[in-house]
Amino acid sequence: MPYEFIALFMFATMMLMMLTGQRVFGAIGFVAVVTALTLWGTGGSDIPFSAAMKLMKWYPLLTLPMFIFMGYILSESKIADDLYKMFHVWMGPLNGGLAIGTILLMVLVSAMNGLSVAGMAIGATIALPELLRRGYDKVMVTGVIQAGSSLGILVPPSVVLVLYAMIARQPVGQLWLAGIVPGLMMATLFIIYIVIRCRMNPDLGPALSEEERNVPLATKLKLLRAGLLPFGIFAAMMVPFVNGWTSLVESSAIGAMSAFMVAVVKGRMTKIVFENSVRQTLLISCMFMWIILAALGFGAVFDGVGAVKAIDTLFTEQLGLSPWTILILMQLSFIIMGTFLDDTAMLVIVAPLYVPLVGALGFDLIWYGVLYTITTQIAYMTPPFGYNLFLMRAMAPPEIGLVDIYRSIIPFVLIMMAALALVMIFPSIALGLPEYVYGK
């Protein structure tokens, strides 16, 4: 049987299995196991378990539960409240200032956790009601929160880049550094968009009223202290790591425990907060780990049949496409897939196929990690199936309907696509920082 055919067959079966609504890891694992047993008989039976052993030996994966835990502590204990107040007071007098403040808030929250859930929770529960009360346009602010929280997976520490690093066999540290500049660039683009929109139409984001603006300078300065929190946590994590005292994994534990301590000291670690964050950490970690486990098995079978080489030859030699055309086609198909596939699933399904192909085409895998993450961000937000869309609907106040949420993301998705194109055209946006730090 030709390898292209086996590869195609594996993917088609997996899609079909997932359509039945069975748990994603079951669908992926089943296809892997059946293919392995068909191709290699009983010799294929150790594939799922050796995937588990491989997973165990992959050290950076330990950061995953730590960052998930950190994210839940942040969103459940609401220790980021003051942070919002700080931006509120400082940015309020501007037209659209609160929306800009929300984006900045999201950048700081992103620097403290690796998923978009925490940003989403903080945005929807703290920022959104305030913004609506002050007459901000609901479609715009919904978009702001979704776009802002998606930065969580691009700005370090990023869980998505950890997963990518595992599949692409690239160093996590370099990938994280590569994510910083594109992340900040994207945040800047969002802010520019908000400023321009609010200039053209001040009703979208009215400035704070006279009496609300009248905050004494002393209070204003006092609120600045809130900003110390994210820097403190970020520094506690990053200083030992950058100085080489601790490894990345150890730093993640320091980060998680310092967030925990801050919550305890601030008196926010109630029984409910503790229970929710510890339980959710287990459940979300399990969800990720079992999917990765199944996907690793799938990847092993895929490697075993030489599927990547076969697809590479198919594209470059038989269809005669240039590497860049293939790359662009891949990103497009990724975005399209993201609109109808579950995002977590997409992450682990697409990567084993795309990443080796990108490597075979001769592109830099660190650079592709950034492209991959931005594309995932877009996929997170595009209807009909986006993780952020569902979260938003679950968390937003009732006056925000599904149609509002769908409409709200359009400009931001366009901005993200522009950012994607920029990083593609100018790879140094992503690669400049890691090259500088590691002195390549």
Place this chain on the structure above:
Amino acid sequence: MTKFMFRYVKFVDAINYRIGRTAMYGIFVLAGVLLWSSVSKTFFDPSLWTLEMAQFGMVAYYILGGPYSIQMGSNVRMDLLYGSWSPRKKMWFDSFTVFFLMFYLGVMLYGAIDSTAYSFKYNERSPTAWRPYLWPIKSIMCFGIFLMLLQCVSELMKDILHLRGEEI
């Protein structure tokens, strides 16, 4: 038969609930090991055992927590079609497709037992400076995967009981 299914569901769910709730606090054990690792590295001689201990802890954490996560329904499904079905239709589909999941877990368990037996027979050690024996963690993995299977059967029974109109 119905009575047996009720008993089974109650028993397995209770066991997996307790084990999952215990594994849940493993996050603090993990963090503790890693913190000790950073402290010992910075101030004294680095410990040899921390890295692998953390890895073993992580594996135990997600393998033993897995059945509880199934109980809580937190494993993602692709809901393109599934999301819009009625509860009854979902249960009908699940009653069949859960066998795919069980087949996967079964093959994994087969491989796990094979590999654990090997570890016992040859006293297999990890090829690192600490050289821990591998059979303890592999046994935990076998046990966890077995619990996953038990939980899948319990889910299947719950679906069947529901479809028959029984109250759980």
